[in-house]
Amino acid sequence: MIALLRSHLFAILAVLAPCLLVAAETRAAVANSPAPLPSADSIVRVNSTNQSFNFGRPWTKKPPFNRRGIGVVIDGGRVLVTAEMIANHTYVELELPVSSGKVAADVESVDYESNLAILKPQDPKFLDGTKPVQLGKDVQVGTRVSVLQLENTGAVALTPAVVTTVSVGNYPADGIALLTYRLSAPLQYRDNSFTMPVFLGDRLAGLLMRYETRSQSADIVPDVVIANFLARIAKPPYRGISRAGITFSPTRDPQFRRYLGMKKGQAGVYVVSVAHAAAAEKAGLKKADVVMSVGGHEIDEDGNYENSDYGKIPFSHLISTANLPGGELPMTVLRNGHTIDLKLPLEPRDLSKVISEPMVLDRAPRYYILGGLVFQELSRSFLREWGSDWKNDAPARLTYLDEFQDELPPDRGKIVFLSQVLPADTTVGYDDVAEIIVEKINGRTIRCLEDVAEAAKHPIDGFQKVELESDPGVLYLDAKEVSETADQLRDSYGLPALDNLGDPETKAVP
Numbered sequence: 250m251i252a253l254l255r256s257h258l259f260a261i262l263a264v265l266a267p268c269l270l271v272a273a274e275t276r277a278a279v280a281n282s283p284a285p286l287p288s289a290d291s292i293v294r295v296n297s298t299n300q301s302f303n304f305g306r307p308w309t310k311k312p313p314f315n316r317r318g319i320g321v322v323i324d325g326g327r328v329l330v331t332a333e334m335i336a337n338h339t340y341v342e343l344e345l346p347v348s349s350g351k352v353a354a355d356v357e358s359v360d361y362e363s364n365l366a367i368l369k370p371q372d373p374k375f376l377d378g379t380k381p382v383q384l385g386k387d388v389q390v391g392t393r394v395s396v397l398q399l400e401n402t403g404a405v406a407l408t409p410a411v412v413t414t415v416s417v418g419n420y421p422a423d424g425i426a427l428l429t430y431r432l433s434a435p436l437q438y439r440d441n442s443f444t445m446p447v448f449l450g451d452r453l454a455g456l457l458m459r460y461e462t463r464s465q466s467a468d469i470v471p472d473v474v475i476a477n478f479l480a481r482i483a484k485p486p487y488r489g490i491s492r493a494g495i496t497f498s499p500t501r502d503p504q505f506r507r508y509l510g511m512k513k514g515q516a517g518v519y520v521v522s523v524a525h526a527a528a529a530e531k532a533g534l535k536k537a538d539v540v541m542s543v544g545g546h547e548i549d550e551d552g553n554y555e556n557s558d559y560g561k562i563p564f565s566h567l568i569s570t571a572n573l574p575g576g577e578l579p580m581t582v583l584r585n586g587h588t589i590d591l592k593l594p595l596e597p598r599d600l601s602k603v604i605s606e607p608m609v610l611d612r613a614p615r616y617y618i619l620g621g622l623v624f625q626e627l628s629r630s631f632l633r634e635w636g637s638d639w640k641n642d643a644p645a646r647l648t649y650l651d652e653f654q655d656e657l658p659p660d661r662g663k664i665v666f667l668s669q670v671l672p673a674d675t676t677v678g679y680d681d682v683a684e685i686i687v688e689k690i691n692g693r694t695i696r697c698l699e700d701v702a703e704a705a706k707h708p709i710d711g712f713q714k715v716e717l718e719s720d721p722g723v724l725y726l727d728a729k730e731v732s733e734t735a736d737q738l739r740d741s742y743g744l745p746a747l748d749n750l751g752d753p754e755t756k757a758v759p
Contacts, residue, residue, distance in 0.1 A: 287397055287448045289405050290380040294344035294441055295320040295330055295354075295368065301337045304631040305668075307614035307623075308744050313339065318444030319399060320368060321453055322379045323479075328354070328368040331444045331456050331470065332361045333421055335368070336610050343370050346403040350375070358482045361610055362422045362490050364458055364470050365478045384472040385449035388430065389558060390415055394454050396432070396467070397446050398439045410434035410447065410467070417563040418468060421458065423607040423629050425492070426563070427474050428570050430455055432467045477570050488574040489597030493565070494527020495520055495534065496655075500550045509539055510586030517541035517583060518552040525659040526602035528568075532580065532593040539583035543567050543593070568595065604654040604661055605629060616668075617701045617748040619713060620675035620731035621738060622724070624687060624701050627651060627664035644684040646719075662696025667717065673738055675730050686718035698750055 300313040316335075320328035320343065328343060335341055341354045352375045359366040370376060388394070395407040410432040418429035432447065445457040447469050455469035481488055497518040500506050509519065517539040523529050534540075541547070544567045546554040553561040567578065572595055580591045600606065606628040614631070617624045625631065629651055635643040640652075650657070650664055666686045670679045687695050690704035691714050705713060708728035715724040739747055 285451050286395065286407065287382070287405065287446070287451050288380070289346040289399075289403060290378070291322050291382045291451075292346060292397065292399070292405075292446065293320050293322065293328055293376075293379075294318075294346060294399065295328065295334060295444065296342040296344060297335050297338050298340040299335070299337050300339050302609075302613055303634075304609075304614050304625075304628070305634050307616040307625060307668075307749065308746070316443045317441040319397065319441055319446055320444065321446045321456070322376055322381050323367075324381045326369070326373060326376050327357065328370070328376075329453075329456070329475070330366050330368060331458055332359050332364045332366045333458065334444045335359065335366050336361070338611075341368060343368065343375065345375075346399055346405075349403070358487070359611075360478055360481075360489065361608060362420065362425045363427065363474055363478045364420050364422065365456070365475060367482065382446075382448075382451065382453045384476055385452035385454040386472070388412060388415075388449060388454050388472060390560070392449065392454075394432065395448050396434050396436060396457065397448055398436075399441050400439070406439070407448075408434050408436055413466070415471075415559040415562065417566050420470075425490075425569075426565060427490070428471055428559075428562070428566050430469045430471045432469060433465060434460075434467050435465050436460055436467065474570055477573065480573055490570070491568050491572065491574045491595040492527070492598045493529045493534075493568050493593060494524035494598060495529045495540075496522045497540065497552060499552065500539065506550075509583065511539065511583060515541065515583065516547065516549045518548060518550070520582075522655045524598070524655045525604075526599050528594045528596050532591045534580070534582065534591060534593075535584065537584075540564075540580060541583055541588065542579075542581040544572075544578040544580075568593070602659075604657060604664060605651040612751060613749055615698055615749050615751060617698045617705075617750065618671070618738070618744070619701070619705050619715075619747075620726040620734070621671040621673040622667055622676065622679070622715065622726070623669045623671065624665055624698060625668045626698055627666060631668075646686070647684060650686075662700075663698070665695045665698060665701060667715070671738065671742055673734065673741070675726050675734060675738075679724055682717075682721060682724065687715060688718055689716040690714065698748075702748065702750065 295318045297316045298313055301311045303309045303311050318334050320330045323329050335356055342351055343354045344351045352370045352372045354368040354370050357367045357369040390412055392412045394410050396410050398406045400406055412430050413433050414431035417426045419426050447454045455471040457467050457469050460467045497520050500519055520536055520538045523534055543564045548554055548564050552563050554564045556562050574595050577592045577594045580593050581588055609628050609630040615626055627647055632639050632643040669683045670676050672680055691707050691709050693704040711728050713726040713728050
């Protein structure tokens, strides 16, 4: 029995040994942290009341909720937080850690792609006496840092952490991957932990954006991305983060490499698609090209290049974060067995050219209601109403068009669809028709909601004729009845208006 217990004990210790090693390393990190350490003079509590829009019923909002985090004081009497912290905010408040003095704040700048935002207290004297922080430097794999939290008393609580990975990872905004530091840190829950700063000594190394309790690992928005964001907002007019607008696949398969005409020693990645009006399209990049080098850096078969600070990381870092918008990067590509040189303009994605918007934040969804028929424009925010597994649960046709929108003709315009039918005298028999793409109304091709509004002014033989992509094919509404019952429809469903044709463009900075 003793021998059996001893063997079980050794087995348990074998499992715990890596965890104990990480704990020992992180304890050592605090002991060996560069002095001085961050203090409460450089941070504030941030309290945000948020209320998301309901894309299933676009004239309504979901119940409000609160987020509490920690913001970092930076130059100019401003506070830096993650953009997630204040997404769809209705009220933002700053609170001093020790004195608990509070003041309302405005969102001065926000970039959801970089997941960063700048807050400005409405009382310009509120941050008097605070100490702005500077950005960190020399962060690499193995660097020891500290995650800052606050006790209820306002005292600073530092959790030691180690940078385990530097790579390009997914950010909350769909379709964007930027430089990310991954930390190993045994964080404890505190009620102000939605956003937490990470320090290298008394310099800011980044802001935490997600934490996995089981693995005790955290991903942070690093100082490099923060520096890029601050540089962009400092040079009006504001420009978003640069993006190439391509998808690619590796070229590890030797047979695939021979098919592409790649010679021994050549490397690169295969271009699967090029987004409409994207920087890559303007550069002349085409589907089936092989990107071999960017900015003078050779690209391997997985899409990585050798970075002098971080080792091998994806080449998208050269486009999005290592350089600011406005210039261009040389590219070498292989096309039909021949190498050609291109110049990639460094510029943000033009959202006005995007068929299905990746995110709609801080503004109400657009819609148009005609006699109980609710028309909307496709966006990923609408699809996300189906939950975390939306790619499988949302309407298949709409999900497909969102995923492969770059395969559609560049002049396709927005995808307008009939999202639902409000039961009314004008829509009898159409109650179950929903989530079908609209092709024409009254003989006019529909490429945006403004087209719907204009077409509705021109009924055919006294009827509103709506032509759909699939069954039932065509819907008819009595135009006179639609007009006469419009006020009744609005009152019956408590609609603020029968349409919202607000600005369709997402603005990164208000």
